[in-house]
Amino acid sequence: xxxxxxxxxxxxxxxxxxxxxxxxxxxxxxxxxxxxxxxxxxxxxxxxxxxxxxxxxxxxxxxxxxxxxxxxxxxxxxxxxxxxxxxxxxxxxxxxxxxxxxxxxxxxxxxxxxxxxxxxxxxxxxxxxxxxxxxxxxxxxxxxxxxxxxxxxxxxxxxxxxxxxxxxxxxxxxxxxxxxxxxxxxxxxxxxxxxxxxxxxxxxxxxxxxxxxxxxxxxxxxxxxxxxxxxxxxxxxxxxxxxxxxxxxxxxxxxxxxxxxxxxxxxxxxxxxxxxxxxxxxxxxxxxxxxxxxxxxxxxxxxxxxxxxxxxxxxxxxxxxxxxxxxxxxxxxxxxxxxxxxxxxxxxxxxxxxxxxxxxxxxxxxxxxxxxxxxxxxxxxxxxxxxxxxxxxxxxxxxxxxxxxxxxxxxxxxxxxxxxxxxxxxxxxxxxxxxxxxxxxxxxxxxxxxxxxxxxxxxxxxxxxxxxxxxxxxxxxxxxxxxxxxxxxxxxxxxxxxxxxxxxxxxxxxxxxxxxxxxxxxxxxxxxxxxxxxxxxxxxxxxxxxxxxxxxxxxxxxxxxxxxxxxxxxxxxxxxxxxxxxxxxxxxxxxxxxxxxxxxxxxxxxxxxxxxxxxxxxxxxxxxxxxxxxxxxxxxxxxxxxxxxxxxxxxxxxxxxxxxxxxxxxxxxxxxxxxxxxxxxxxxxxxxxxxxxxxxxxxxxxxxxxxxxxxxxxxxxxxxxxxxxxxxxxxxxxxxxxxxxxxxxxxxxxxxxxxxxxxxxxxxxxxx
Amino acid sequence: xxxxxxxxxxxxxxxxxxxxxxxxxxxxxxxxxxxxxxxxxxxxxxxxxxxxxxxxxxxxxxxxxxxxxxxxxxxxxxxxxxxxxxxxxxxxxxxxxxxxxxxxxxxxxxxxxxxxxxxxxxxxxxxxxxxxxxxx
Numbered sequence: 001x002x003x004x005x006x007x008x009x010x011x012x013x014x015x016x017x018x019x020x021x022x023x024x025x026x027x028x029x030x031x032x033x034x035x036x037x038x039x040x041x042x043x044x045x046x047x048x049x050x051x052x053x054x055x056x057x058x059x060x061x062x063x064x065x066x067x068x069x070x071x072x073x074x075x076x077x078x079x080x081x082x083x084x085x086x087x088x089x090x091x092x093x094x095x096x097x098x099x100x101x102x103x104x105x106x107x108x109x110x111x112x113x114x115x116x117x118x119x120x121x122x123x124x125x126x127x128x129x130x131x132x133x134x135x136x137x138x139x140x141x142x143x144x145x146x147x148x149x150x151x152x153x154x155x156x157x158x159x160x161x162x163x164x165x166x167x168x169x170x171x172x173x174x175x176x177x178x179x180x181x182x183x184x185x186x187x188x189x190x191x192x193x194x195x196x197x198x199x200x201x202x203x204x205x206x207x208x209x210x211x212x213x214x215x216x217x218x219x220x221x222x223x224x225x226x227x228x229x230x231x232x233x234x235x236x237x238x239x240x241x242x243x244x245x246x247x248x249x250x251x252x253x254x255x256x257x258x259x260x261x262x263x264x265x266x267x268x269x270x271x272x273x274x275x276x277x278x279x280x281x282x283x284x285x286x287x288x289x290x291x292x293x294x295x296x297x298x299x300x301x302x303x304x305x306x307x308x309x310x311x312x313x314x315x316x317x318x319x320x321x322x323x324x325x326x327x328x329x330x331x332x333x334x335x336x337x338x339x340x341x342x343x344x345x346x347x348x349x350x351x352x353x354x355x356x357x358x359x360x361x362x363x364x365x366x367x368x369x370x371x372x373x374x375x376x377x378x379x380x381x382x383x384x385x386x387x388x389x390x391x392x393x394x395x396x397x398x399x400x401x402x403x404x405x406x407x408x409x410x411x412x413x414x415x416x417x418x419x420x421x422x423x424x425x426x427x428x429x430x431x432x433x434x435x436x437x438x439x440x441x442x443x444x445x446x447x448x449x450x451x452x453x454x455x456x457x458x459x460x461x462x463x464x465x466x467x468x469x470x471x472x473x474x475x476x477x478x479x480x481x482x483x484x485x486x487x488x489x490x491x492x493x494x495x496x497x498x499x500x501x502x503x504x505x506x507x508x509x510x511x512x513x514x515x516x517x518x519x520x521x522x523x524x525x526x527x528x529x530x531x532x533x534x535x536x537x538x539x540x541x542x543x544x545x546x547x548x549x550x551x552x553x554x555x556x557x558x559x560x561x562x563x564x565x566x567x568x569x570x571x572x573x574x575x576x577x578x579x580x581x582x583x584x585x586x587x588x589x590x591x592x593x594x595x596x597x598x599x600x601x602x603x604x605x606x607x608x609x610x611x612x613x614x615x616x617x618x619x620x621x622x623x624x625x626x627x628x629x630x631x632x633x634x635x636x637x638x639x640x641x642x643x644x645x646x647x648x649x650x651x652x653x654x655x656x657x658x659x660x661x662x663x664x665x666x667x668x669x670x671x672x673x674x675x676x677x678x679x680x681x682x683x684x685x686x687x688x689x690x691x692x693x694x695x696x697x698x699x700x701x702x703x704x705x706x707x708x709x710x711x712x713x714x715x716x717x718x719x720x721x722x723x724x725x726x727x728x729x730x731x732x733x734x735x736x737x738x739x740x741x742x743x744x745x746x747x748x749x750x751x752x753x754x755x756x757x758x759x760x761x762x763x764x765x766x767x768x
Numbered sequence: 769x770x771x772x773x774x775x776x777x778x779x780x781x782x783x784x785x786x787x788x789x790x791x792x793x794x795x796x797x798x799x800x801x802x803x804x805x806x807x808x809x810x811x812x813x814x815x816x817x818x819x820x821x822x823x824x825x826x827x828x829x830x831x832x833x834x835x836x837x838x839x840x841x842x843x844x845x846x847x848x849x850x851x852x853x854x855x856x857x858x859x860x861x862x863x864x865x866x867x868x869x870x871x872x873x874x875x876x877x878x879x880x881x882x883x884x885x886x887x888x889x890x891x892x893x894x895x896x897x898x899x900x901x902x903x904x
């Protein structure tokens with residue numbers, strides 16, 4: 001299992017090395033990965049019965065309760081199958097879509113990285129592990145959205161998406177930490193047992209609030225939705241994979257996953273229904289004012305995500321069942337529509353819904369796929385979209401006093417989505433073929449087979465819902481709702497209100513489609529509301545923030561090293577002086593201070609003399625050497641007080657510092673001007689105060705009884721646990737080895753930073 | 769620097785200091801020393817050589833770009849961390865060979881880890897120093 005999850009990362013790491021040798025065949029080699037994974041997950045289907053689940057545990061950081069535990073139940077297998085299944089199709093599609101692209105290998109690397117992170121999110125049982133994968137999806141999607149990195153708009157959308165989802169991720173982390181501290185475990189399976197404790201705890205509202213922000217940012221809910229239309233700058237395979245079928249559903253997954261744990265309370269249901277309803281209706285209306293096919297699809301996707309949040313919020317068994325089916329139905333038809341849009345764009349060079357028409361004459365198979373997908377999106381009988389819509393309507397109709405208003409909302413949304421689906425899937429193919437698109441022709445089978453396959457699945461599952469019922473949807477339903485009710489999916493529900501509403505949806509939807517054409521004029525009408533949209537407000541906030549950051553940076557980091565030092569010292573002096581002022585007894589315990597030996601006096605004298613030389617010398621070299629002497633004298637002190645490790649390190653560092661100074665100062669001209677007397681006095685006074693305060697601080701440290709437990713533990717166990725006698729080194733390489741890893745990484749970053757600062761030459765005049 | 773004395777001395781200092789740095793690295797587990805100090809010393813050794821003979825000469829001796837040592841070192845530390853996974857232990861568990869090796873003593877993942885740190889420190893220090901020398 002761990003191999004299945006991480007294989008995408010391994011592939012991504014290997015691709016750059018091998019792509020040179022198999023330039024042509026590499027896409028096909030890579031397609032094998034999602035296909036194999038898909039088969040692998042299919043093989044688990046029959047093991048996951050009603051509410052049961054499989055656990056796969058690998059220890060990672062057991063001491064912190066963070067392990068690579070994977071939980072395979074209905075919900076996670078549904079997502080795993082969607083991720084690998086649609087992944088396979090997208091991998092195949094890309095092979096032709098981006099054929100001959102310079103960075104095709106890079107693209108596949110990002111894609112497999114993304115697939116692996118997404119699998120990690122949906123399979124992890126440990127919440128901390130899930131969070132790590134969650135962030136990885138944000139990062140890999142950043143690379144994918146910004147894939148055309150020479151396009152400024154692309155880079156900007158990538159940053160917006162990363163900013164919003166990354167921020168949401170941080171909030172989610174806070175939620176997870178609180179949740180884990182209340183429930184006393186990071187494991188979802190264990191937390192599930194203490195569901196009541198969590199729901200009645202005082203931090204419950206914090207937990208759900210923070211989790212909501214995480215889920216809403218990821219799943220593009222109002223008011224965080226605007227990153228998704230922007231993310232459509234990505235190549236179409238990315239939009240298909242990330243922004244309709246998988247990544248944006250991660251938030252939905254999270255809410256569905258947490259429903260049995262946190263759900264079924266007033267605030268949980270109320271918030272989700274409200275936000276879901278606003279999102280679904282707001283985005284559905286928006287989608288009718290768009291002209292770009294991808295924009296239409298983006299807004300209809302946001303609307304569909306809103307529906308899912310809405311259904312999870314309603315929280316009745318019917319509603320959760322509706323959500324379970326709709327997740328699958330939506331993934332099937334929306335991915336198909338996106339792929340079709342990609343084909344149209346690829347062949348005609350246009351995505352303008354108001355101009356495209358008549359393409360069925362030149363690309364029949366694509367048109368068939370488009371028709372079916374649009375019909376499924378509309379919820380026409382015999383398609384899976386119909387079944388999901390029926391269940392949804394039944395769910396809202398059951399709600400008693402809220403039934404009417406919620407049903408009206410969902411029917412309206414569905415009508416608008418009907419139109420949006422038709423615009424994307426049917427309109428480009430019907431009518432007369434305009435002259436400008438005469439030259440378009442049917443692309444390679446690699447492009448049109450994937451959407452056709454998805455559409456055919458919509459039909460197969462729509463006609464034979466029994467195929468899904470027992471094998472998949474039943475277990476998805478039990479893992480979301482936690483109940484053991486046996487579900488029953490039917491094509492024919494009899495003449496009831498839901499069917500009437502369905503017919504109403506179809507009729508009104510078709511009427512709107514007939515009379516309303518996508519046009520540039522309608523799109524322009526929405527522009528005037530742009531000022532108050534969440535996107536514009538966020539942008540204004542961002543501008544103010546970056547202006548402030550610029551001001552702040554210019555003020556404190558003005559490029560003069562001496563000013564930096566002064567600022568730091570002054571601030572520290574202020575802090576320490578304040579602390580001493582509000583009450584520290586200055587008291588020197590002479591007993592604790594060891595007797596002064598002659599050698600120490602000699603070293604101290606040496607230090608003082610060199611300090612004076614450093615200050616008053618007229619030559620830079622002399623000053624530097626004098627400073628070096630101070631450092632080396634310091635080493636002697638470390639040696640006197642038995643800290644050889646420290647002495648050695650300090651010695652090497654001092655040597656390096658002197659060498660570095662020499663390197664640079666050696667080449668500078670002789671000192672000509674000196675700082676004025678007042679500045680020198682100011683600096684001297686500040687340094688003296690600072691030095692005195694540090695001395696007081698050190699003396700104060702003696703006042704507190706030092707705890708020897710920790711050092712004793714290290715000393716006692718160094719040999720037993722880590723087979724070494726040098727405790728300092730054992731701490732570095734064993735006890736605190738992960739710290740050391742991070743520190744080495746920091747060192748590398750610093751080196752790269754210096755290198756790029758030194759070598760990067762942005763001055764155009766110099767270059768010429 | 770064109771001092772003949774310094775040049776001649778640096779010829780002998782380079783191998784001696786390098787040997788000493790490896791010694792430092794190896795003894796780190798039992799006596800004062802370790803990868804960090806060892807790495808610094810090796811870097812100083814090369815730096816002194818570059819002072820005496822010029823950067824080009826030193827780069828010729830190192831052969832590979834010192835920057836390359838950084839990823840190699842990071843990879844080694846990571847490897848030391850991942851190795852325990854192979855036998856189902858958590859990340860960064862210390863593993864040890866049963867029998868001590870001659871001269872080196874008991875060898876374990878900690879040594880691999882320290883070698884990684886050693887290489888990163890050499891790589892980072894030399895990259896910083898060399899790029900400054902070349903540009904200033």
